[in-house]
Amino acid sequence: GAGVSQSPSNKVTEKGKDVELRCDPISGHTALYWYRQRLGQGLEFLIYFQGNSAPDKSGLPSDRFSAERTGESVSTLTIQRTQQEDSAVYLCASSLEPRKVWTRSYNEQFFGPGTRLTVL
Amino acid sequence: LAKTTQPISMDSYEGQEVNITCSHNNIATNDYITWYQQFPSQGPRFIIQGYKTKVTNEVASLFIPADRKSSTLSLPRVSLSDTAVYYCLVGDFYNQGGKLIFGQGTELSVKP
Secondary structure, eight states, rough: OOOOOEOOSEEEEEETTTTEEEOOOOOOEEEEEEEEEEETTTTTEEEEEEEEEEEEOOTSSSTTEEEOHHHHHOOOEEEOOGGGGEEEEEEEEEEEESSSOHHHHHHHEEOOOOOOEOOO | OOOOOOEEEEEEEOOOOOEEEETTTOOOOOOOOEEEEEEETTTOOOEESSSSSSEOSSSOOEEOOOOOEEEEEEEEEGGGGGGGEEEEEEEOOTTTOOOOOOOEEEEEEEEO
């Protein structure tokens, strides 16, 4: 079946502009995650959706970052007034609803290929 | 959250067994140990997960000693295509809402 897809694959923007990044999770996956990966670094958690609700927004670095999810499907990450430090790869992942006792079929996260954002 | 420490980089040759050890001294009772693999320009991919003792799947083995303060990912007979960054993650993923906390990872380079 289809995996997680993200668009655009690359985005170059000017400092101060707004950008929208899109994630299409695997069909039926209720959990959706956004991560950011700076060059040569590990992934940083940004936000988690369960259904259309976001119970954990703790990783959003500033109020310029926001995200929404509709129809328990597509999610959009919006960065307003972009800064050069926002340049990174933004990755989306999805899974079934995580279980307390780790179960691969429920807890495994499937990642998309990412959107490379460059802010000039 | 349990902090993890793993080597920044490792080199190997095709056909060798590779063992990557991760230290997690303050692992908690409810924490699981998970390893992800990331190829250049791709998102990470799940490799293996364990709680204690030894786990083996079609890709790798995971060895966890009784005190659980470390774990070792073992890749048998690596090939050039195993060149990637390997991340060790430790956490109570359920109570973290499922979010994954990534460290720096180990960059494995497999040479011919």
